[in-house]
Amino acid sequence: MAARNDGMPRRNGTTRLKRGTRKSALSVETGARQRFQHRLLKWYRQHGRDLPWRQTSDPYKILVSEVMLQQTQVERVIPKYHEFLERYPTLQDLADASADEVRATWYPLGYNIRPFRLHGIARETVARYGGALPKDPDALLSFKGIGRYTAGAIRSFAFNEDAPILDTNVMRVLHRVFIGAGDPKLKKSTLWALSETLIPRGKGYDFNQALMDFGAIVCTARDPYCLLCPMKDCCKSYPFEPHRNS
DSSP states (O other): OOOBOOOOOOTTSTTOOOTTOOOSOOOOOHHHHHHHHHHHHHHHHHHOOOOGGGGOOOHHHHHHHHHHHBTSOHHHHHHHHHHHHHHOOSHHHHHHSOHHHHHHHHTTSOOTHHHHHHHHHHHHHHHHHTTOOOOOHHHHHTSTTOOHHHHHHHHHHTTOOOOOOOOHHHHHHHHHHHTOSSOGGGGHHHHHHHHHHHSOTTOHHHHHHHHHHHHHHTSOSSSOOGGGOTTTTTOTTOSOOTTTTO
16 A cells, blocks of 8 residues: 655645635536445445554544555554554543654654654643644644645544545546546646545545545556456556656
8 A cells, every 4th residue: 555645734724625625626427426435325324444543433543544645554553553552541641641652652663753743632632632633724734744634534534524535545546547648646636626526425535535545545656456456447547657747
């Protein structure tokens, strides 16, 4: 599975999109949208991964998993996720610990700015919100260390909102199926808008989890399983050829 990459938010708001606004929208006809939704959710019911952070709706535990998954493979995250939450079961427990202690507990995940970010979020949450993460998108984006993807994941997976997400896997899937050629990194605003418009109402949790799993299992970065893909008859990249689709 490709590691997630969620950039730091700018406090002046220049990287944010206000709720309800959609920029660079890609037109997808209703039938194509519904077909993609139906096939993806059907695939997820049959093949979705059993991951420990999918057994909870605790915003703190969702936050820990999302920060750990930045730049780190799922297989490495799972044991550390359990260990970290056993040591710090609540945001208050994490806030009460020293930064050096949190960093030591984090080892050996690497990318060591992450435990400091997480520790800072815990302390700010205790100070400003009584130890409970807010679900308001602007409030979440005000934390140093929570970018647009992580805010969407918390809203979707902890608060069951139809919030869009766009990690590496989701970007790859949406770009291949609906756009085809070019560099997906140059079309982020379009893909963010597409991620939002595709969510079936009231099914943001399952749909977003399905997108990530589909990118990790079927629509992989290298050598995707195109012949087994339920989207192959409507995918603009099928059959996938690296040189043609880059």
